[in-house]
Amino acid sequence: MLASPPANSSQEVLLAQKIHNYCRPGESMFLALETKSFLINICGGDNPYSYVGVEKRNRKNNIRLALSDYDAQGTYFEARNGEYTYILAETPKGKFLTVSKGTREILREPVLRGW
Structure with a gap:
């Protein structure tokens, strides 16, 4: 049987540091998740209203969009940027980030952490 680490252990601190927060000051973070390529937050107030996506390889490549649904x-x-649609969805096969351009799916990555 494995013993649980003490509540104030360094392991707990490391886990807490891994949560990324790209929400603006004063916003609530509804969701923080990670895919193979992206770090994503859903931010808002009383309700969620923003999608924030950050590319892991180059964190300067990021996008902040109003949720459309x-x-x-x-x-x-769901968030839209012109003809691009970003969807985070929990499905019977798992949780995914899907990016489409028009009707063509251009990216689908499973959620690795969060949610």
Whole structure:
């Protein structure tokens, strides 16, 4: 049987430091997740209203978009940027980030952490 680390251990601090927060000061962070290529936050106030995506390889490549749709249960978030649509969805096969251009899916990555 493995013993749990003490509540104030360095392991707990390291876990807390891994949570990325790209929300603006005063915003609530509804969701923080990671895919193979991106760090993503869903930010807002009383309700979620922004999608923030940051490329892991080059954190200067980031985008902040207004949510165009979401469900109150927190299983679906959608943001649009011109002809690009960013969707975070919980499906029977797992949780995914999907990016589409028009009707063509150009990226689908499973959520590795968070949510």
